[in-house]
Amino acid sequence: MFYILHTICLFSLLVLSLVLETQALTPTHHLTTTDVARLQAVLSQPFTDLKSAYYSVVGLSKLGISVADAAETCRFIKSNLDPSSVESLFFAAEASQALPGCEIPVSNDTRDLLLATVSEDSTASQIHQSVSALSSLGLPLASQEVVSALKARISKEDNVLTIILALQTASRLSQQAELGEILEEIEDLAARLDDLGGVYLQFEEGLEATALFVSAAYALSDHVDMEPPLKEDQVIQLVNSIFSKKSWDSLSEAFSVASAAESLSNNRFHVPVIVSAQGPAAISHSQPFLRLQVTNVLCKPLSSASVLVESATATSSKSAILSQAPFTLRDGVFELNFMASQPASGYYQFSVAIAGDSRFVANHVELKVKVSTRVSINNMDLSVVDKDQSIGPKTTRVEYPAKAKASFMADSHQIFAMTFQLVDETTGVELTPHQTFVRLHNQKTGQEVVFVAEPDSKNLYKFELDTTERKTEFDSISGTYALYLMVGDATLENPILWNVADVVLKFLDEEAPSTIQAKTLYTPKPEIQHLFREPEKKPPTVVSNAFTALVLSPFLLLLILWFKLGANISNFTLSPSTVLFHIGHAAMLGLMYVYWTHLNMFQTLKYLAIIGSFTFLAGNRMLAQKAVKRYIHNFIKSKHLVKLFSGEQIKVNKCRTKSGKMLLLSVLL
Amino acid sequence: MSNSVISVISRFLEEYASSTPNKLKVIDAYLLYIMMTGALQFLYCLLVGTFPFNSFLSGFISCVGSFILAVCLRIQINPQNKGEFLSISPERAFADFLFAHTVLHLVVINFIG
Numbered sequence: 053m054f055y056i057l058h059t060i061c062l063f064s065l066l067v068l069s070l071v072l073e074t075q076a077l078t079p080t081h082h083l084t085t086t087d088v089a090r091l092q093a094v095l096s097q098p099f100t101d102l103k104s105a106y107y108s109v110v111g112l113s114k115l116g117i118s119v120a121d122a123a124e125t126c127r128f129i130k131s132n133l134d135p136s137s138v139e140s141l142f143f144a145a146e147a148s149q150a151l152p153g154c155e156i157p158v159s160n161d162t163r164d165l166l167l168a169t170v171s172e173d174s175t176a177s178q179i180h181q182s183v184s185a186l187s188s189l190g191l192p193l194a195s196q197e198v199v200s201a202l203k204a205r206i207s208k209e210d211n212v213l214t215i216i217l218a219l220q221t222a223s224r225l226s227q228q229a230e231l232g233e234i235l236e237e238i239e240d241l242a243a244r245l246d247d248l249g250g251v252y253l254q255f256e257e258g259l260e261a262t263a264l265f266v267s268a269a270y271a272l273s274d275h276v277d278m279e280p281p282l283k284e285d286q287v288i289q290l291v292n293s294i295f296s297k298k299s300w301d302s303l304s305e306a307f308s309v310a311s312a313a314e315s316l317s318n319n320r321f322h323v324p325v326i327v328s329a330q331g332p333a334a335i336s337h338s339q340p341f342l343r344l345q346v347t348n349v350l351c352k353p354l355s356s357a358s359v360l361v362e363s364a365t366a367t368s369s370k371s372a373i374l375s376q377a378p379f380t381l382r383d384g385v386f387e388l389n390f391m392a393s394q395p396a397s398g399y400y401q402f403s404v405a406i407a408g409d410s411r412f413v414a415n416h417v418e419l420k421v422k423v424s425t426r427v428s429i430n431n432m433d434l435s436v437v438d439k440d441q442s443i444g445p446k447t448t449r450v451e452y453p454a455k456a457k458a459s460f461m462a463d464s465h466q467i468f469a470m471t472f473q474l475v476d477e478t479t480g481v482e483l484t485p486h487q488t489f490v491r492l493h494n495q496k497t498g499q500e501v502v503f504v505a506e507p508d509s510k511n512l513y514k515f516e517l518d519t520t521e522r523k524t525e526f527d528s529i530s531g532t533y534a535l536y537l538m539v540g541d542a543t544l545e546n547p548i549l550w551n552v553a554d555v556v557l558k559f560l561d562e563e564a565p566s567t568i569q570a571k572t573l574y575t576p577k578p579e580i581q582h583l584f585r586e587p588e589k590k591p592p593t594v595v596s597n598a599f600t601a602l603v604l605s606p607f608l609l610l611l612i613l614w615f616k617l618g619a620n621i622s623n624f625t626l627s628p629s630t631v632l633f634h635i636g637h638a639a640m641l642g643l644m645y646v647y648w649t650h651l652n653m654f655q656t657l658k659y660l661a662i663i664g665s666f667t668f669l670a671g672n673r674m675l676a677q678k679a680v681k682r683y684i685h686n687f688i689k690s691k692h693l694v695k696l697f698s699g700e701q702i703k704v705n706k707c708r709t710k711s712g713k714m715l716l717l718s719v720l721l
Numbered sequence: 722m723s724n725s726v727i728s729v730i731s732r733f734l735e736e737y738a739s740s741t742p743n744k745l746k747v748i749d750a751y752l753l754y755i756m757m758t759g760a761l762q763f764l765y766c767l768l769v770g771t772f773p774f775n776s777f778l779s780g781f782i783s784c785v786g787s788f789i790l791a792v793c794l795r796i797q798i799n800p801q802n803k804g805e806f807l808s809i810s811p812e813r814a815f816a817d818f819l820f821a822h823t824v825l826h827l828v829v830i831n832f833i834g
Contacts, residue, residue, distance in 0.1 A: 591769045599765045603758055610754035619747045640823060648830050656827070664823065671819070675812035682811075 077288040078414045080251060081296040082326045083313065085351050090299065091313075092117060094306045102132040106143035107307040113150040114314035115350065126154035135162050138169050142181035145188035158189050170197055172204040176214040179205065180221045187224040195229035203233060212257050212265070215241050219268035223275040231276055238269045239281040245290075252296070253289035263294045263308035270319040279321045284413045287322050291349060317348040323411040324349055325357070327404065327419075330385055334422040336545055337478055340391030342421060344379065346406055353384040357408040361388065364421075367399045390421070396481060397425040397543040424543045426477040427485065428452070432537075434553055436460050437467045439518075445469070448553075456553035459532065462519055463558035470505070470515040470552075474539065482511040485541035490515050492526075492533040492555065501525045505537075519557055528559040629673035636667030748795045752788060759784030779832040786825040794818040 083091070095111040097104075105128060109119055119125050129147050133156065134140040141162060148154040169182035170193065179201055186193045202218045215237050222234045245253045245262070254262040273280040282290075295313075300306040316324055330343040347353050359381075364374035373395050379386035399422055406415040429452045435445040450456045462468040470490065474483045484507055493500040501522075505515040519526075533555045540547040624630070640663050647656040741749075759781060766777050797806050797814035806814075 588772050590772060595769055599761070599769070603761045603765070606754045606757035606761070609757065610750055613750035613753070614747060617743060617746050617750060619743075637819070641826075644826050644830050647827075648833060653831060660823070660827070671816060675816055679810055679812045 077250075077285045078417050079288050079291045079295075079324060079326055081292045082328075082349060083295050083298075083351055087295075087298050088115070088351050091115065091306055091310055094300060094303070095310060096120075097303075099128070102129065102134075102140055102143045102147075104303055105129055105132070106147045107303045109147040109150045111303075111307040111310040114310045116314075119151065122151045122154065126151055129154070130156065135159065136165070138166065138178055138181050138185070141166065142185045145185040149188040156189060158191065163191050166191070167193065170194075170201055172201050174201070176202070176205045176209065176217040176221075180217040183221045183224050193225075195225040198225055199229050199231065199234065206234075206237065212241065212244065212255050212261055216261065216264050216268045219272045220264075223268070223271035227276065231272070235272065235276060235278065238272065241265060241269075242282055242286065245286075247289070248293075251289065252293040253286055254293035259294065259297055260305050260308045262290065263305075263312035266290055266294065267308070267311040267315040270315040270321070274320050277320070282322065284322070287316075287324055288414050291316065291324050295349065313350045317350045317352065319411075321411060322413045323354075323409065324413045325354065325406050325415045326351075327406065327417045329419065329421075332422075333419055334424055335390050335395075336424045337391060337426070338545075340389050341387045342390050342402075344386045344388075344404070344419075345384075346386055354406075354408070354412075355381065355384070357406050357412070359386045360405050360407065362403045362405050362416075364390075364400050364402045366396070367401055367420075373400065390423070394479070395423050396479075397423050397476065397483070399423075399543075422543060424545045425479075425483075426546045427474055427483055427539060427541075427544050427548065428477045429537070429539070429548065429550070430473040430475055432472040432552065433470070434460060435469050436462055437469055439465050439467060450552055452548070453550055455551055459554035459556055461556045461558070462517065464520050464560050466519070468517040468519075468555055468557075470535075472505075472513050472537075473511065474513065483541075484511060485539055485544055487538060487540040488513060489538040491536040491538060492517075493536065494529065494531050494533050496531055497529060499527070499529065517555075517557075519559055523559055526557065526559065530556075530558045532556050625677070627674070627677065629670045629677065632670035633667060633674045636663055636670055639663045640667060742800070745795060745799060748791060748798070752791050752795070755784055755788045755791065759788070773834060775832055775834045779829050779834070782832075783825065783829040786829075787822070790818055790821050790825070793821075 092112065092115055095108050095115070097108065099105040099108050105125065109125060112119055126148065129144050129151075132140075133144045144156050148156050163186075166182040166186050169178050174182075179198065183193060183198055198221065202221060206215060206218055218234055219237060219241075222229075222231050225231065244255065246256055247253055255265065269280050269282070294309060297309075300309060316322070326345075326347050326349060328345050330345050333342065335342055344359060345353065346357050346359055359379040361374050361377045361379070363372055364377075365372045373393050374390075377388060379388045399420060402419040402421050404417045404419060406412055406417070432450045432452065433447045434450060434456060435447040437445040448456055448458070448460075460468060474485060474488070475481065476483055488505045488507075490503045490505050491500055492503075503515060503517070505513045507513050535552045535555050537548065537550045537552050640660065643656065643659050643663060647653075651659075762777065762780050762784065766781075771777055794814055794817075796802060797809055797817075798811045809817075
């Protein structure tokens with residue numbers, strides 16, 4: 053099974069290495085020398101109890117630093133040791149192991165206690181502590197028993213810390229033991245890591261758990277001599293997570309970071325490489341060497357490495373300047389004389405490879421290097437040209453940094469012109485920096501106007517000032533203006549501000565020179581009056597009133613027609629239901645009016661329900677009575693007709709049921 | 722042509738005056754009144770403008786609704802249609818008329834603004 057695992061690991065690594073060749077991560081966070089010093093300081097604090105002594109002593113030994121007073125520390129450990137506590141024995145055993153010449157006395161009881169703790173019933177932490185104590189004190193232990201206890205523990209408690217402790221414990225066991233299953237836990241645990249933005253990889257339990265995982269995984273991998281199933285990118289992401297925090301909350305956190313750093317520097321499989329430029333990655337003639345620091349995570353220089361520039365291309369022209377050029381190692385720093393290849397000023401993309409050890413991870417780095425230079429101004433010619441070009445220009449040459457002796461006059465008939473060249477001081481190559489400004493400053497009013505000087509196709513800079521065209525920029529204020537040339541660029545070492553000459557400008561239609569007002573940004577602005585929406589134009593009241601009367605007039609017509617037709621209320625019976633119905637109906641109409649003036653729909657519906665049901669009951673009764681009357685009337689009419697034909701007397705009894713709807717007639721003949 | 726139109730109209734009016742029962746004539750007068758009110762409202766809207774539009778709509782719909790309900794009542798009351806409305810007595814028709822009017826007026830008053 054081991055071998056299958058091994059071949060699978062190798063195969064996957066091969067595939068992955070082919071895939072990852074193109075896009076490798078590089079560490080974004082790492083410990084600098086000051087951080088390592090800070091870590092050392094945290095671990096060197098005076099210890100208060102056995103636990104802090106353990107962290108300090110073992111932590112410092114991981115950083116490769118020995119404790120200041122070994123004898124005193126040994127005494128402290130021995131005096132604070134509690135032989136009946138497994139934890140105490142663990143701290144003492146581990147710490148004494150790290151100190152030279154410190155031996156802890158062991159009794160049979162101690163050994164029995166430690167051996168008894170190795171069982172399924174103890175917690176993983178207890179098993180870890182007893183196994184480590186037994187191993188450090190040189191006592192024999194039964195590896196197979198430990199393995200079965202660990203397996204039982206893992207299956208009972210599946211959390212991250214338990215498994216990490218199991219890994220640590222397994223790394224102390226004999227190599228003959230069956231560690232295969234525990235080795236598989238590394239992969240399972242690695243799958244539980246949270247990927248944050250592709251940059252960090254850490255457990256949700258925190259930094260300490262991640263750091264302890266790294267040291268445990270590599271300890272066990274080294275012990276069984278099998279590469280841990282962590283990809284290069286994952287290793288780099290772990291480096292980012294663990295070393296992103298530069299000040300540690302507790303001694304145990306500092307200890308975990310120190311042990312992770314140690315295992316990442318000294319294990320047999322993966323050694324992350326940290327490459328950083330010493331100072332800014334900028335080269336110039338005064339500083340022709342590009343210096344790189346190549347270290348491991350503990351900031352120790354990797355002297356066995358050979359650093360090579362695979363390619364250096366200019367970012368603007370994409371032409372390759374260097375290919376496969378080696379760095380030379382001097383005083384722990386790798387340097388390369390880039391100026392020897394005579395690069396033009398600008399930015400260069402360097403692709404650097406670090407070889408020398410197959411364990412190196414993240415050994416391809418991309419760097420951006422700036423090459424800067426000094427600029428000099430040549431052939432600065434100032435002239436005043438007549439607009440109609442009738443008089444030839446009178447050119448004055450000025451040398452940097454001197455100022456032109458005479459001042460130049462330009463009024464509305466003339467144009468002031470300036471030409472110059474910008475060249476690299478050493479090579480004489482023409483440059484086009486980002487900033488070439490011409491500034492005119494009126495000393496009296498404090499006004500300043502800035503123009504841009506543009507280069508033509510032959511990289512000759514030209515500036516022309518036409519007083520009539522540029523009137524608005526100057527607010528037509530005539531006077532003496534000091535002319536400055538400003539040249540600047542990121543790749544220039546000597547930006548220039550040069551007072552070239554004085555220019556007297558005369559504008560037509562000069563307004564009274566007013567002092568420049570401070571910008572009226574923060575003064576109150578004129579108030580905006582809000583215009584409310586104009587209400588719609590209403591027709592004149594006369595028209596409305598006239599039409600109201602007109603609309604009401606058909607009612608009169610109706611009354612007249614009804615009168616003519618003979619409609620009357622002679623059938624109006626004064627029975628209670630009728631009266632109540634009419635009152636209720638009138639109340640409903642009144643409610644409508646009140647609804648219009650005062651109420652809302654809900655209140656109206658409420659009142660309507662009350663009045664309506666009342667009206668309905670009364671109306672129902674009234675209409676039923678009417679129906680009965682009508683029915684009887686029709687019946688009598690038809691009976692009368694029958695009587696007319698049959699000539700007999702008919703008596704009619706009528707009685708009503710409760711609802712008044714049904715009518716029973718008994719006919720008596 | 723116009724002659725026949727005039728004669729048709731005069732004959733129609735004669736028939737109407739003689740054969741329609743009084744009740745229906747009363748309702749017809751009411752219908753005429755409603756129609757005129759509606760027409761005058763519309764005329765106002767055309768002449769003066771639609772401000773306020775909701776009031777115009779409410780008034781006009783009130784007229785239209787009342788007209789329709791009155792026509793329904795007339796149809797249901799007409800003794801010549803008795804065969805089609807066997808289950809609906811004239812009283813029932815009148816009660817329906819009143820109820821429908823209540824609902825109509827509720828809506829109209831709500832909308833009149």
